[in-house]
Amino acid sequence: MTEASIATLIVDDDFRVASVHEGFVEKLPGFHVVGKAHTAADALEMAQRLRPDLVLMDIYLPDGDGLDVARVILDSPAPPVVLVISAATDIDAVRTAIQLGVVHYLVKPFGFRALAERLTAVRSARAAIADWPEDAGQSDVDQLFEMLRLPPAETPASDIEHLAPTLQLVYKSMSARGSGLSASEIAGQVGISRATAQRYLAQLEQIGAVKLELRYGQTGRPEHRYSITRH
Template sequence: MSIGVLVVDDDFMVARIHARFVEQTPGFDVVGTARTGAEALDLVETLEPDLLLLDVHLPDISGLEILSRLRREGRDVAVVMVTAERGAEAVRAALHGGALQYLVKPFEYADLADRLQRVAEALASLAPAAGGSGEDVDQSTIDQVFGLRSAGGAVPPELPKGLSPETAALVLAAARDRGEISATETAEAVGLSRVTARRYLEHLVDTGAAEVRLQYGGAGRPERRYRLR
């Protein structure tokens, strides 16, 4: 059974490209496209898609507001934010609003295909429990659904005192987006102090989720650069 996708983007050409990417991905079909928030909400009602590829910046309603409305209405449609918005506040809002993935434009087909695959695995892992059977799922399945596993390592279920899973997920997203990142760059991307950002990055190194290299420049200490494994 294929996963029906509604593509929401106000740029017609971008929406066409994203729709083509979806159609190239086995197990996914585009059921519709929307260029405004109001149109997206109407099509969710009529088409009942399994997944939204949702932009943040729309001409009438923010994609983040759409996500919030869907959750308030109790709609369980999966959401992947696909946007040029890099602000830490927007990323936090998407995370707390229940988006499964957050992908920054522009991107290559492989980037979207990777996120779609993770969504498919999460939805498939819960399929036996659908329909009100009351079937339990184990912790590893729960971790997968809640995004604790990723291509670039995992957010460990137990973090040191003072570190939160939500912020750790933001740090992971920033590291994945940049490929290689410093504590200063992480602090700017996520909205943390440099010292706090470094604590998260060093914890990823300690748990084996990331590796660090020293970049030597001019005078002074070398810069620590972090890359997810």
């Protein structure tokens, strides 16, 4: 099963910052921006009208608190994923975000890579949910939560030999098979589940060892294909 592009709503009081974030999001395969809101009222209205899959939520808004907006959005039917982007680092804000079920909390200012790592994790988890097995067990649940974790910052992107053994196995299998491989194909080659392959591919993508390509078929829904970026 393939996933459609992730519709993203950006909420930030600063028009320029919102445009920068839009540029970041649009650079990533599998995401597209459906709207930008600059007030709490606009965020609530656009979230209800546009039904985004993902909301990048600022906290300091001219007419309200972004976390209050997030609370309303997350309590709605079929709520989106919410990722906080804010300069706020006080424990009350962070604790509230966790309690609300925010998947990541990114402190401003940040660069493209920091946001890309978190969005890649969200995209991988979303793909795993779309392919959720009927006989799911604890390992499937663990792998889903693991997908939302970021790779260790000290992992050397240029040295594959320093990676964990299974990551090396996935990478070497891709090197032997060529480019444009799906998670299912890699899983079959390595002898692991598709969800596990998806998680490892997300980690390899986050450190720049593989790249994701979207291929569109007759249905218009993109198929995720992965290729080696360095040897």
